[in-house]
Amino acid sequence: MVLKKEAFFQQLSDAVFEMDEEKAASVAAEVVANEIDAAEAIEQGLSVGMARAGKMYEEEEYFIPELLLCADAMYAGLDVLKVHLKSSGEVKGKIVIGVVEGDTHDIGKNIVKMMLETAGYQLIDLGRDVSPQKFVTAAKSEQAQMIAVATLMSTTMNGMGEIIQLLENEGIRDHCKVIIGGGPVSAAFAQKIGADGYAANAMEAVRMTKQIL
Amino acid sequence: MTPKKRLLRVLNKQAVDRPPVICPGGMMNAAIVEIMTHTGNLLPEAHMDSHIMANLAADIHRLTGFENIGIPFCMTVEAEVMGSEVSYGSLSCEPKVSKEKYASFTEVICKDIPDLLCKGRVETVLNAIKESAMNYPEIPVIGNLCGPISLAASLVDPVAMLKGLRRDKDNAHRVLNYVSNVIGDFAALMIGCGASVIAISDPTATGEILGPQLFEEYAVRYINQIISTIHQRETKVIVHICGNMNRVRNLLPSIQADAISVDALVNLQKLKNDFPQMITMGNVSTYLLQDGLPDTIKKTTKRLVEEGVDIIAPACGLSTSTAISQIQTLTQAVKE
Numbered sequence: 001m002v003l004k005k006e007a008f009f010q011q012l013s014d015a016v017f018e019m020d021e022e023k024a025a026s027v028a029a030e031v032v033a034n035e036i037d038a039a040e041a042i043e044q045g046l047s048v049g050m051a052r053a054g055k056m057y058e059e060e061e062y063f064i065p066e067l068l069l070c071a072d073a074m075y076a077g078l079d080v081l082k083v084h085l086k087s088s089g090e091v092k093g094k095i096v097i098g099v100v101e102g103d104t105h106d107i108g109k110n111i112v113k114m115m116l117e118t119a120g121y122q123l124i125d126l127g128r129d130v131s132p133q134k135f136v137t138a139a140k141s142e143q144a145q146m147i148a149v150a151t152l153m154s155t156t157m158n159g160m161g162e163i164i165q166l167l168e169n170e171g172i173r174d175h176c177k178v179i180i181g182g183g184p185v186s187a188a189f190a191q192k193i194g195a196d197g198y199a200a201n202a203m204e205a206v207r208m209t210k211q212i213l
Numbered sequence: 214m215t216p217k218k219r220l221l222r223v224l225n226k227q228a229v230d231r232p233p234v235i236c237p238g239g240m241m242n243a244a245i246v247e248i249m250t251h252t253g254n255l256l257p258e259a260h261m262d263s264h265i266m267a268n269l270a271a272d273i274h275r276l277t278g279f280e281n282i283g284i285p286f287c288m289t290v291e292a293e294v295m296g297s298e299v300s301y302g303s304l305s306c307e308p309k310v311s312k313e314k315y316a317s318f319t320e321v322i323c324k325d326i327p328d329l330l331c332k333g334r335v336e337t338v339l340n341a342i343k344e345s346a347m348n349y350p351e352i353p354v355i356g357n358l359c360g361p362i363s364l365a366a367s368l369v370d371p372v373a374m375l376k377g378l379r380r381d382k383d384n385a386h387r388v389l390n391y392v393s394n395v396i397g398d399f400a401a402l403m404i405g406c407g408a409s410v411i412a413i414s415d416p417t418a419t420g421e422i423l424g425p426q427l428f429e430e431y432a433v434r435y436i437n438q439i440i441s442t443i444h445q446r447e448t449k450v451i452v453h454i455c456g457n458m459n460r461v462r463n464l465l466p467s468i469q470a471d472a473i474s475v476d477a478l479v480n481l482q483k484l485k486n487d488f489p490q491m492i493t494m495g496n497v498s499t500y501l502l503q504d505g506l507p508d509t510i511k512k513t514t515k516r517l518v519e520e521g522v523d524i525i526a527p528a529c530g531l532s533t534s535t536a537i538s539q540i541q542t543l544t545q546a547v548k549e
Contacts, residue, residue, distance in 0.1 A: 019379075060460055063424030065375040072376070101306075107371050107422070129311070152416075153530070156306070183455075184500070184529075 005036050009045035012077055016049025017056075019069035021076040028080035038084040046077045050118045058203050064107060067202075071114045091122045093213045094144040096135060098126030099182075100151045100159035108182060108202075109150045115202040116148070116209060132162035139167070139176050145213055148205065150182040157184055161193035177212050181205060215351035216280035217409055223492060223523050224410065224449035224471040232518060234525040234547040235494075236273070237412035237451060237474070238283020239357025241530050243273045246305050247537050251276070257301040260287060260308055263340035270345055274352060276537055278544030281353045281410075282345045285338045288359035288414065291395060292367035294333040295324070305533040310367045318369055318377040318384035323391040326398050335399065339406045346407025353410050355451075356403030360415020361435035362423070364392040371417070378427050385431070393435040397442030404446045411443050412451040412474075419456035428461045433468055440469045451494060455529070466491065477501075477528035482520040494524035497543055503532045507542045514546035 008031050015024035024046070031041045053070035056062035062070070097113050099106045106128040113123050124142050126134060139147050147167075149160055160180050167173040177196040180189070190198035196212055199205035214222075220233045236243040249255045254269040270282045287308040293299045296314035315321050329335075338356075345354045359367065365388055366374045377385045400411045418432035440450050452470035454461075457478040465473060466488055474494035475481065481493050497514055498505075505513075517525055525547045531540075 060424070063427070064422045065379045065427060066424070068372060068376050069379060107375065110372060129309070153307070157532075158534075 004034070005040075006044075008034070008036060009041060009048070012041060012045025013049035013052065015077065016046055016070050016073045017052045019066065019073055021069075021073045024073040024077035025080055028077040032080065032084050037086070038081040039086065042078065042081055042085075046074045046081075047118050050074050050115070054115055054118075054203050054206075058201065064111065067111055067114075071111075074114075074118070092120045093146065093209075094122045094124065094142055095146045095148055095209070096124045096126060096138045096142060096144045097148040098130035098135060098150075099128040100149055100156045100163075101129055101131045106150075108152070109148075111202045112148060112150070112181065112199075112205045115206050119206045119210070121209065121213075132159050132166055135163050136166040136170060136172075140170065140172060144176060146177040146179065146209065148179050148181070148209075150180065151185060152183050157189065160185070160189075160195065164194050179205065179208055179212070217351050217353040220281065220353045220410065220524070221449065224451075226492065232523055232525050232547060233280050234278070234544045235281040235353075235355070236277070236279045236283060236527055236531070237281065237355045237357055237410075237414075237453070238270065239285065239359070239412060240288045240414040240416060241357075241412075241453060241474075241527060242283055242286045243277055243279060243527070243531050243535075243540060244269060244286045244533070245531060245535050245537065245540075246533050247535075248272050248276050249304060251537075256286060256304055257308065260285065260301050261334060261337060263337045263344065266337060266341035267344040267348070270341065271349065274349070277540040278548070279540070280544075281355050282349055283355045283357060283412075284341045284345060284408075285334070285357060288357070288363065289367070290334045290338055291359050291364050291392075291399060294329045294335055295364075295368050295392075295395065297367055307530070307533075313366075313368055313370050315369045317373045318381050318388050321369060321384070321388045321391070323387070326395055329395060330398060330402060335402070339402055342403055342408050343406040346409075354408050355410045355412050356400065356408035357412045357414065358396050358400055358403075358439075360413045360418055360432075360452075361389055361393045361396060361439065362418035362432050363415045364396060365389055366417045368392065375422070378423070378431060389431055389435045390438075393438045397439045400439065400443050400448075401446055404443070404448045408448070410449050410451060412453065413439065413470075414453040414455075416455045419454070420458055420461035421456045423461075425460050425464065429464050429467075433464055437467075437469050444469070451524075453494075462487070472524055474524075474526060475528070481517065481522050485521055492523045494526050495522060496528035497525070499527050499529045499531050499535070502527060502539050502543065503535045505539070507539065510539060510542045511546045514543050518547060 298312040449471040453474040472492040477498040
C-alpha cells in the first residue's frame, strides 16, 4: 500500500510537471478511488510537481507559458481532490494580492498567487488596476497578514508607497506586512517606501513570505 | 547635419558627427506632466485629437532636446480598433486595455484590415503624423507601433494567450499573422503620411516571459514579418526589446531591424562587442532620469556615447513625474 501510495504521488507530481491536465485529473480520481488521503496527495503529489516546475522556472528552463500550463494541471488535480479533504487543512496565512492602479497586465501576479497558494497560503486576489485604498480596505476586512503588490510600469510605482501610507493612517501597518515585485521596482525601492520586502520572482516571493509571516 | 539626416544616416550604417539622441514615442514617450502643464497640450485629450497630439509631440521635442517627434503616446490604438476596450488614463497615467476582446486564440475572428484601419484613433494618429511632418521637415517623425506579441496580449486575455502559444499553435499562428498584418498595414499608412522612421515596442515579447523557443517561434518571426512590410516601403525600423535578454541574446541578429533598442539591464558595450554589425540604441535608466543627480545622468550618457552606442535614448518609458531639466541634462550631454 505504501509503495502504491507513493507511486500515485509521483504520477501526480509528474502530471503537473509535464503540464498534463488530463493525467492530473485522472490520477487524482484514482487516488480518490483507492481511498488515499487527499491532503497527502495534494501536498506530496501536486505541490511537489508545482515546486519542481518552479525550480525549472528559476533555472530558466521553464518560462511563463510552461508555468501557467503546469498550474492548470495542478488545479485540475486539485479540483478532484479538494472535495475529499477531511478538514479544510491548515491555512498558513491570508494574503491580499493585486496589481496597482493603472497597470495593464497581471501575468506575474498570477504566477506569484499560484505559487503562494501551492505553499499553503490563502490568497485574496483583487486583480489588476487596483487602487491603493482598495488594497487597504480588503486587507482590513479580510484581516490579512500581508499585502503582495506588483507593478509592471514605472508610472504606477508610486501607488505602492501610498498603500503603506494608508496602512499607517489606518493604524494597521504593524499587523499587515507588504511585499512588492514587478519589473520596474527593486529592493532599494522597497526600502525607500518602507515595504517589508522585494521579490524578483515568484519563488523568491514564496521564500520571503515564509520568512516574514 | 539635420536631426533627420543624422538619424537616417545612422540607421543606414553611415558615418555621423555624433549619435542622435531621441525618445521614439509610443510606449517610450516623454509626455511628462511638467511639459504638459507648461504648454497646456494635455493628456488624455491628446490621445484623441490629432492637433493636440501633434502639438504635444512638438512640445516634447522643443523642450527636452530629443531630436525627433514621436507619435502617438500609447500602445492601445491597434487593440482598440480590433475590438478591445481601452481606458484613456489621465494626465499622468498612460492608456491601457481594460478588457481584451477575446478569451482565447480560438475565438479570434480575423476582420477586414483596411476596414479596421478606418476606425478608432487610427486617423487621429495619421493626421498628427502628417501635421508634424509638414511643420518639421528637418526633424524625423517616428511612427510608433505595438509589437505583435503585445498586441496579441491586448486582444486575447494574456494568460490564455501565453498558454495558447504552446497549446494551440495553429490558432496562435493564425492570430499572430493577423495582428502582424494589422501592424504592418498601419505602419504603411504612417509612412504614407510622412513618418520617416517606424519604432516597434513589444514589452510582452521578452526572453524572461516567453523563453528562447517561443521567442524565436513567434516574436522573431512576426516582428520580422512586420519589418519586411516596412522595408518594402524603404523605411527604417527600430525595435525595442524589454528585459535582460540573457536567454534570447543569440537570437538578436536574426531580427531584421535597422536598430535594436534595449532596456537598462543590458550592457550595451558588451552587446556591441558581441554583435559589431548591430546598430544599438539605449539605454539611460528611466529611474536615473527620474531620481538621479544631474551629474550622474551626464556621466552615464557620456559613457554610452564613448562606448559607441549608435543612438542615445532612454531605456524605457519615462515616468511622467520626471523633470524637464533631468531630460535636458541627458540630451545636452550628447550634443556638447
